[in-house]
Each structure stands twice: as C-alpha cells, then as structure tokens.
Amino acid sequence: MSPHAVVLLSGGLDSTTVLAIAKARGFVPHALSVDYGQRHRIELERAAEVARSMSVAHHVTVKIDLRAIGGSALTSAIDVPKDRSHDAMATGIPVTYVPARNTILLGLALGFAETVGAFDIFIGANVYDYSGYPDCRPEFLEAFERTANLATKAAVEGRGTFRIHAPLIEMTKAQIIGTGVQLGVDYSLTLSCYDPDERGRACGRCDSCQLRQKGFDEAGVKDSVES
Amino acid sequence: MSPHAVVLLSGGLDSTTVLAIAKARGFVPHALSVDYGQRHRIELERAAEVARSMSVAHHVTVKIDLRAIGGSALTSAIDVPKDRSHDAMATGIPVTYVPARNTILLGLALGFAETVGAFDIFIGANVYDYSGYPDCRPEFLEAFERTANLATKAAVEGRGTFRIHAPLIEMTKAQIIGTGVQLGVDYSLTLSCYDPDERGRACGRCDSCQLRQKGFDEAGVKDSVES
Numbered sequence: 001m002s003p004h005a006v007v008l009l010s011g012g013l014d015s016t017t018v019l020a021i022a023k024a025r026g027f028v029p030h031a032l033s034v035d036y037g038q039r040h041r042i043e044l045e046r047a048a049e050v051a052r053s054m055s056v057a058h059h060v061t062v063k064i065d066l067r068a069i070g071g072s073a074l075t076s077a078i079d080v081p082k083d084r085s086h087d088a089m090a091t092g093i094p095v096t097y098v099p100a101r102n103t104i105l106l107g108l109a110l111g112f113a114e115t116v117g118a119f120d121i122f123i124g125a126n127v128y129d130y131s132g133y134p135d136c137r138p139e140f141l142e143a144f145e146r147t148a149n150l151a152t153k154a155a156v157e158g159r160g161t162f163r164i165h166a167p168l169i170e171m172t173k174a175q176i177i178g179t180g181v182q183l184g185v186d187y188s189l190t191l192s193c194y195d196p197d198e199r200g201r202a203c204g205r206c207d208s209c210q211l212r213q214k215g216f217d218e219a220g221v222k223d224s225v226e227s
Numbered sequence: 228m229s230p231h232a233v234v235l236l237s238g239g240l241d242s243t244t245v246l247a248i249a250k251a252r253g254f255v256p257h258a259l260s261v262d263y264g265q266r267h268r269i270e271l272e273r274a275a276e277v278a279r280s281m282s283v284a285h286h287v288t289v290k291i292d293l294r295a296i297g298g299s300a301l302t303s304a305i306d307v308p309k310d311r312s313h314d315a316m317a318t319g320i321p322v323t324y325v326p327a328r329n330t331i332l333l334g335l336a337l338g339f340a341e342t343v344g345a346f347d348i349f350i351g352a353n354v355y356d357y358s359g360y361p362d363c364r365p366e367f368l369e370a371f372e373r374t375a376n377l378a379t380k381a382a383v384e385g386r387g388t389f390r391i392h393a394p395l396i397e398m399t400k401a402q403i404i405g406t407g408v409q410l411g412v413d414y415s416l417t418l419s420c421y422d423p424d425e426r427g428r429a430c431g432r433c434d435s436c437q438l439r440q441k442g443f444d445e446a447g448v449k450d451s452v453e454s
Contacts, residue, residue, distance in 0.1 A: 032296070060295050060296060061295065062291065062292060062293070062295045062296060063290075063291070063292050063295070064289065064290070064291035064292075065289060065290050065291075066289070068287050068288065068289045068290070069259070069287060069289060069335065069338050069339040069342055070339075070342045098338070099337070099338040099339075099341035099342050099380070100334055100335070100337040100338035100341060100375075100378055100379060101338070102378065103333075103334040103337055103338075103374065103375070103378045104331065104334040104335060104338060106330075106334075107327055107330040107331040107333075107334040108327070108331060110326070110327040110330055111293065111296050111325070111326040111327035111328070111330075111331060112297075112326075114326035114327060115297045115326050132380075134377065134378060134379060134380060134382075134383040135377075135378045135379070137377070139377050140374065140377040140378050143370070143373050143374040143377050143378075144374050144378075146370050146373075146374075147330065147367065147370040147371050147373075147374050148327075148330070150361065150362075150364070150367040150370050151327055151329065151330045151361055151362045151367050151370075151371075152326065152327060152361060152362070153326070153359075153361060155361075156361040
C-alpha cells in the first residue's frame, strides 16, 4: 500500500513541482491549500486546476484570515515591490514576508496529516530565492519536525514519525523547473505573481515574476504563461 | 515601558486566569481568540466579555475553519462524552482532541506577536486535566519555542527572544481557581463547557464541566456559573 502524504499546494510553480515530486516518490498526495486572505487570490483557483490536472484525489482549502493579525504586503495594502534588481532582492527580508507563515501552514498541514493518517508533509520551501525568509531554512524545518513529533497523538502513540520534506530546499529556480519538466508538470497552469491583474495575468515585474522568468531562461525552457 | 505579550484567550476558566497572570506580571496584553469552528461558539462571546472586563486594549479574533481538515468532537458531529468518571477521563486521548490544535494556535499567536512587537506568548496549557493531549506537555511547548525563534524575522534579526509562558502547566484546577480569585478574576464570565445549550448554559456533565466543578469544590469557592 502506498504511503499517504500531505502536500502544501499554493498553485505556484514551486508547490506544483513539489506535488509532482511527492507523486514520483510513490506517495498518495492529499493537497492542502490555504486561503489566508492573500491579495493574489487567483492562486487558489490555479491550485484547484493543478490538483485536478495532476489527478489528486483529495484537495482541501482551509480559509483563515491572517489579515486579522496583520503585517505583510501579501495580505494588506502595502505595495508589492516592482522592478527590483536581483541584488536588492537578495538583501534583507522583503515586505512580502508574512509573520509566522510557514509555522501556521505547517501546523495546518500537520493537523490535516493526522486526520488522514499521513506522516509525510511536503512543502516548497527554498533557501535561495527568498534568502530573507527565516522560515524557509532547513534549521526551521528541522525544529518544526521535532515539534510535530511531540505535538500529535499519532506520533506520541507510536503510529509513525512525521517527516517534513522540502525537496526544493537547495535547488535553483532553473533546477526546479528542469525537475518539473522531466516529471511532466504543465507550468502553464501555475501562477507565481504577487500582484496579478483581475484576469490572473502575471505582472512580470514583482520579485516572484522576475525569479520565475530568470529560472525559465536559465533552464532553457519557454514559459507559456503570459504576462 | 511595559513589555507587550500575546495571550491566547478562549473565554474559558484557564485562559482567563492566564490573562490575569500576564497582567499581574506587568505585561501589556494583546488577547487573541481563535474561531476554529468549535461547536461551543458561545465561548467566543465570553472571550470578548472577559477581554472587556479585564481592560484589554487589543483583542483580535482570527477565524479559521478547522472543520475542513476534520477530526474532533469539538469541531464536528462526533458526540461529546458525558458523565465520565475521573479515571476514564485520565485514560487515553479523548475524542475532544483537535489534531495539531496548539501548534496551530501558537503559530497564530506567534504571527500576531511579531506584528505587535511582542516576544512573550501566554497559553493556558495544563498537563493534568487533559493528560492525553500531547500538545499540552512542557516538552512540546519547549520545542515550539525553539521553532518560534528560528521561524521569525524579529528573532532572527536579534530584536528579542520569543518565550512561551504556560503558567498553569502544573497547577491543579483548584490551584488555578485559587490563583485567579486572588487576582480578582470574575469567573462568572467564563465558560468551560464543551456542549453548552443555545443560551450558553453549561451542560454540567462533559469532562470540562466536571473538572471545573471539582476544581471549585476543592478550592472551596462557589462557582456562580449556572448549569
């Protein structure tokens, strides 16, 4: 019997690749999307399309309004930075940082995993692109994994050990895209933009769009998403 | 200047006592309630009343639908157990266990703390009453504290160190009530019941009601809440 896994799926390029990797490793994926009041809500529709196109049997969206606790350009009226140089992107923690975002997302994934009987949780965390996000570092993920194994009935009763998988953690964007293309990922369904228009078209200028374009260029693959 | 703290406030007896303790220790409290789709929704109204009566300047409620990820008598149609003996309550993990509940609640408290500039988080976790809840144990709280200090911009940039305070962790219910009475807590505002009626009256028979009654009896204090 194949083991089950929870995959955090935003509908972006990274998490879609992670879903393909989880499937390739033989896991039965349960996709979890989180509607946290992000401005780029179109991502959630893309997550549903990605889940369908990749034959995920079980896709759940949890709604949580992080705007109540405030603090990020992704959830409030702060402007998303545009046209920054790659050097500028690599410096400091950007305003798109959402306080405790991955702690909250992994907490939800843990609850979902315990409910469906999974012990493996996949997340698209990556140290390079967002060097300023502390909760994308391996030491954070290891600490969370330890916490998960102390937090839950399933682990404490000895039914299994939770593992946090971050297969993209040290990949460049080009390597991520190359891996996804090999696994048959249809990147035209994915959306990476922090500030898409109402029709879901990428702005082409935010950090996320720039990193995506650079990744496709370096991978030698054409991005079929219009911007 | 007094330090700020986030206090997880359910409107129950324990978290209300914790709020009083945080104030007595000189913290400016920011109360955080979480509407996680619990069946006993009246608790949230009580949380607001408690926050008002204890002059909390800042009280925020985050809505999150944990029913989407399932798995507990507190959020779904599973029956809340009634009239259990204290021995039965002390055995195993009850059906009122919510998967990863405290991981999720502390994750939200961490995000809120970072936003308001607090480094101290208070939670009413207690090892005795719910001996079966793994996420009420000191080793879980310590692991979460470690995770919090790796997860956040505020900690990584050296602005402070997060501390998880669980002042009730080894108190009996009678000791909790005794402490609260000394600090002037008005317990008539609090609700502990897992299954109150539509007017917010406690059932008197669930584990939580029984533990509350036993606590008041042992503390030699009359409980003014009707059931």
